[in-house]
Amino acid sequence: MFAHNKRLQYTVRVTEPNPGLANLMLEQFGGPQGELAAAMRYFTQAVSEDDPGRKDMLFDIATEELSHLEVIGHIVAMLNKGCKGELAEAVDSEAELYRKLHGAGNDSHVTQVLYGGGTPLVNSAGVPWTAAYIDTIGEPTADLRSNIAAEARAKIVYERLIALTDDPGVKEALGFLMTREIAHQKSFEKALYAISPNFPPGKMPGDPRFANTYFNMSQGAGEVRGSWNQGENWDFVSDREKQMAVDGGSGEAEVRLPAKDVDVLRQMAERTMSDPNIDPPTGAELGMGNQTLADGMTVQPGAQPSPGAPKLH
Template sequence: MYHHVKKLMYTVNIGEPDPRFGRMLLEQFGGANGELAAAMQYSIQGFNCEDAPRKDLLMDIGTEELSHLEVVGALIRMHLKPMKNEREAAEADPLVAIAGGGGVALFDSMGNAWTADYLKVTGDLAVDLRSNIAAEARAKIVYERLIAFTEDQGSKEALQFLMTREITHMRAFTAALESMEKAPFSIGIIEPTPVLVDQFFNASTGESQYGETDFSGPWNQGNGLTAVQSEIKGGQGLDVTPYTPKPGSQKPVPADSTPVGQYTGPVGKKQAALHERAKIEAEKNATVEV
């Protein structure tokens, strides 16, 4: 259940309205990395989550993102206010001024309509948490760039608040992922092909006009990875020996989502039963607020 409290999570005050900056701010209202996209992504992930503790996390942060949307909306409306009665201000963005009445709308800073294509929802908890960490990082850098394009102190302070919360959420999602106690790079229930999984394919040949050649680093020579040269360069190429592991060869953890597919064998049924027992236990130990 959602309940609207008539108070902003952060009180917004600005000095001189700046319609052009207001248009920039629309990126965090109806853009790909904006607050509505975050609120919908985390909430829908939460609806689908079978693990009660992490479902609570997703719903908490998804709800906070709706509060952030309200803050961004208030900030935008203050900056766009001159569009309602000043032609020069309206010319900064006729779409917002004429079609939207000089207020917020579900568009980004370039006038592109918001779309559910922005959302990353896979139904796999570990994968979704990784997507959320990346989403918070993208939003953080957008807020940082917005701060760099205004001198209005009130706007800067509001954006600093919103930017900071992105890092808080990154930390929470990272902690949630780590608390699942999955092995690094463990995704799903089918293990990757041995040898092949450790091979970094060197797909670069030749030397550029700037003298750039192949580089070595921990991404291709370390962390268990080994660089493999292309057959074009006389190398051995990737090991393509067929390998057919069974579902369950990649060991799942209790918090993992139930596997999807007709041929997951007993792994899917076992995970579903595990979640059902956990749900019953959680309900039994739940506290009810009066």
């Protein structure tokens, strides 16, 4: 069960209203890297997790992410306080109210008008939250890596939001949330490496013929060799011929079909076969009518100007 405590996990202090900044903060409220997405990702993983340690950790972090959602929601609400009342009571003239919502690069007018300065589950562009943000696949060695990456992306978004505000209280709260992303990354990494072996993800090993091969597919100026493609762990392949049909087969797409299907496909191929030896007039050519060239010559529909002839105009 869940039990709510009215005290926030971190104290939020906002110096003055700023609807534009509030709109940006929605990225961490209802965006793909936001707190709701994180909470739902870890909660759904926890429900189906069989390992007691990982299950406990995932429930703990999922619940904390809901606390972070609450912090971000309060930041958004307080940054919107002034404009929310002004919009509701129409205390200013239409032009002045529009200027406040739209001026100085503030693009929050959509969320202000649609949601009245509230805390909608949308991102900063007004796109509604979606469960498509949750990329859980049900394999701990894959999901933990995805969780690590999700926390890393969230940290970067918080860094950028911190750089955009000069409100010390908002900066402080965002700094706390950013730091907790680091702590969660550490927990997920420990949980990942507590599984041995954990690479490659899943159960099946890779085909040893290809597991240590690096195909140099983009060749030319700017090629760089490093630990990711050279050394005793890598077979570096630049030869174009050796990059094709690497299984030793023909490199063609083949399928075995019943005789009945082969006959039907042959009939379709014969019916739709093109004739490379004809040049039929097309609707585009017929629709052009007579065209006059720059030197006054007239070209009939379907006729071909000689090489080097001036262009139609």
